Amino acid sequence: MTRTVVVDVDECVGCEACVEVCPGMFVMGACDLAQVQNPEGADEAEVEAAMELCPTNCIHWED
Secondary structure, three states, X not given: OOOEEEEOOOOOOOOOHHHHHOOOOEEEOHHHOEEEOOOOOOXXXXXXXXXXXXXXXXXXXXX
16 A cells, blocks of 8 residues: 655645655645645655654645
């Protein structure tokens, strides 16, 4: 089973830290909030780094 990455846009503040760390996975979308560009093509180490840098902890793994 593959885990996918999700962003809780209700918690996102648009800091862009995830985009800087993992630009192949995250982009800034509507209302300047982060969104996942390629949910199943994650480099797990980069996603974990983005999760750690996120000030609101709005990035999660989903099974």
